[in-house]
Amino acid sequence: MWVRVALPVSLGLWLASLRGVDLGRMKDLGLLQVLPVVFWVALGLLALGFCTALCDRRTPNGWFAGYVLGLIAVIHATPSLLYPTLRYGWAWKHVAIVDAVIRNGGTVPNAGKLELYNQWPGFFQLNAFFLQATGLDSVLGYAAWTPPVFNALLLAPLLLIYRAVTRDRRLIWGAAWIYYSCSWVGQDYFAPQAFAFLLFVTLIALVMAQLPTSARPLPAATPIGWTVGRFAVVLLLEGVIICSHPLTPLMMISALVALSLPRRNRRVVLPVAAGAVLLTAVWDTTVARPYVSSNLHQFLGALVQPDSNVVSGLAQLGTAAPGQVEVSWVDRGLSAAVFLLAAVAFLTRRWTRRTGLPLLVLAPLPLLVANAYGGEMIFRAYLFALPAAALLVAALFFPWDRRPLLRVLAVTPVLLALLGGLLFGYYGKEAANYFTKDEVAAGRFATSTRPGSLIVSVTSAVPGLVAHYDKHPHVQLDEQELSDRQRLARNPLAGLEPFLAHTTAAKPAYIVLSRAQAAECYLNGTLPADTVQRLESQIEKAHGFTTVFRNKDAVVYRYENPAKGGGR
Structure with missing residues (x-):
């Protein structure tokens, strides 16, 4: 009964809490300073209700989905409901690029520093096509709702990845909750990287679903490989990723190479990895050649500075506002906690070692060492490792067979702590994003x-x-x-x-x-x-x-x- 009551009550309290929020009072800690107590009560009830749902093996998938989607709504729809305009300056910049693409019928001349987007135009061309097909005036009509919609769409490939590893429904939904509780990086706004990341997770989900795993052992005589149709879909996803964003293809290749290390995976993964390498090489030597050639010296120089690349995103706190120093340390603590808990799960949950999850967690590290990406690589590495790390953390938290009620009391504060860390990173800079x-x-x-x-x-x-x-x-x-x-x-x-x-x-x-x-x-x-x-x-x-x-x-x-x- 509590499971059925907590969800609607928490969502009702959340919506009620958004009335009368004074956005003008935001300072060092952004929305954290202006959200009322009722908002936090709603979030606590939601977490408690979800943990209670995990206690009962009979809880239907629909209730699990309701709680996870409710979490997405509370975290990501709050700014969309509160703010009178589109959030975040970079989102406005991407809106301008779509408008310029339509105005110029494709490639934008005199683009200056935004010439980069002419060389990775996939996301912008797709939105331009959508506007022209629907008759909408501008992407401003829907861009403000990109974060909640993006995260809701991401749920499907996340679940597919987790189902490829385990058949335990509670563990699957627990991993999804952990992912959304720890995804503080904020790369979910109207941006090509958000679009490419969604496709990346979908691609990894399709590959993981083809692998022989502990959750889905295949008979020895069962052929392992790709049908023509599925492989064509995979290549299409790779192509769209490659023409939409410069970094995500490299993360994709690194993840596929990591998954191909076990011999049993190679028949499935190597063709996909080869396609990714070939398509990326073709794109970077043709359409994106101006950018690649002009920055090649910088790329090569970064290779010999691995220590500088790793710490570049962690520096320069001395001149930040006091609240921002606090936000930064909370972000670092949450990220370190996720990796530490994932490592403990790897050591104590032996079945996870037979999956591709540890390899996917480690896959972004070569890129972190190779390039600073303007100081953002450490955050992007965390983001791309998080889908796999979330299931490892869930495997540590959610074996519910013994004393489930006691475990609810133990795990709920941990989930609330993770959510608190997320909200510091996600809401802490809103005084400038609003x-x-x-x-x-x-x-x-x-x-x-x-x-x-x-x-x-x-x-x-x-x-x-x-x-x-x-x-x-x-x-x-x-x-x-x-x-x-x-x-x-x-x-x-x-x-x-x-x-x-x-x-x-x-x-x-x-x-x-x-x-x-x-x-x-x-x-x-x-x-x-x-x-x-x-x-x-x-x-x-x-x-x-x-x-x-x-x-x-x-x-x-x-x-x-x-x-x-x-x-x-």
């Missing part, structure tokens, strides 16, 4: 100006600022060289001026300052926390700047270089 309608209006104003005008922002936290990136050059101050950022930190206006030197009356500059940019400076510490405020104060007193747009959360200044005849 945008108001006023900020959206400022971004739209700046990009609606005369083509060729320069657009300047302090950080990337401006929604829609690259909406016409093929028509407007863009300068983002916090990604400039160290010397430029040091000058900006000392004197924001003096640091800005070199980037405005070539503006004219015909091609002026538009400087956009906003609430989220100020929040991002404070949170990550790349620039001093008061950079946006100081720059606004200096611009108000400087010659050549005109206020052309202002509201509560943003301001846009127009600048024409007086030396070029554009002064007031």
Whole structure:
């Protein structure tokens, strides 16, 4: 009875808790600071109800699915329901790329730093095709719901992977719960990497389903291999992954090579791995050749710096906001706990050694050693290892044959601790990821100006600022060289001026300052926390700047270089 009551009650409390949340109070810890107590009560009831469901062998799959989907909704639909606009600056950037693809009928000219997306266009071309087929105006109509929808779609291939390893329903659903409780990296927004990761997990699920495992032993006379139809589907998945994202194909190859190490797997895995290597090589030497060739020296140089690659994503906490330091350490603790628990399961649950799970957990490590990927490789390695690690952790937690009620009392606090760690990583940066309608209006104003005008922002936290990136050059101050950022930190206006030197009356500059940019400076510490405020104060007193747009959360200044005849 409790299982049937806890789910609807917890979901009802969750929805009720979202009324009246004051998003303006978010600071160091993002949504964690503004969500009411009822939200946390709902999450606790959900976890307790799920653990209770695991006690009973007779619990139908439908209730397990309800609890896991309920967890997905609570975690991932909360921002979608609370925020008035699309969350996260990179999601807005990807929306702009889809619009540019449609506007240009394919490859986007004058793409500048976004030229990379012309060389891996699969995700954007697919969305452009969908918009044209349905008659929708923009992906903004559905992009805000990408996180909950993506995670719900991911559930099917996750279950297929786990069913290939065990027939214990409770262990399968427990692993799914663990995955969603620990997936804090946040690569589930409207992005090509989210799309490619979904296809990657689907591909691994199809491969795992073909392998001889302890859960599905095959008679000796049973042929092991691929039918033509299934192999064609696998190659299609590989092709879409390869044309959509540069990193995921390498993770895919690494995972397939790892799965091919046991001799019994090679007949199934080697053809798939060979197809992945061949298709990736063809793509990288043709369509993606400009990017690969221009960065080849950097790739080779990274190979001889494995220690630097591993720790690159863990540095630079000294200038971050105090709450962000706390968030970072919680993220590290959760990640370390997952790998530690997976290792304990490997040692104590001997049956897991006969599966491909340990190999899949280790598969991302060669890429972690080989390249820093802009400081993100350590997080991506965790993400790609997590589907397999989750089942190992579940194998440690969920053998329910003895004293099930006592185990509920023991395991529920652990599940809540994992969820707490997840929410630190997933909600902790929301002060900069959340945008108001006023900020959206400022971004739209700046990009609606005369083509060729320069657009300047302090950080990337401006929604829609690259909406016409093929028509407007863009300068983002916090990604400039160290010397430029040091000058900006000392004197924001003096640091800005070199980037405005070539503006004219015909091609002026538009400087956009906003609430989220100020929040991002404070949170990550790349620039001093008061950079946006100081720059606004200096611009108000400087010659050549005109206020052309202002509201509560943003301001846009127009600048024409007086030396070029554009002064007031």
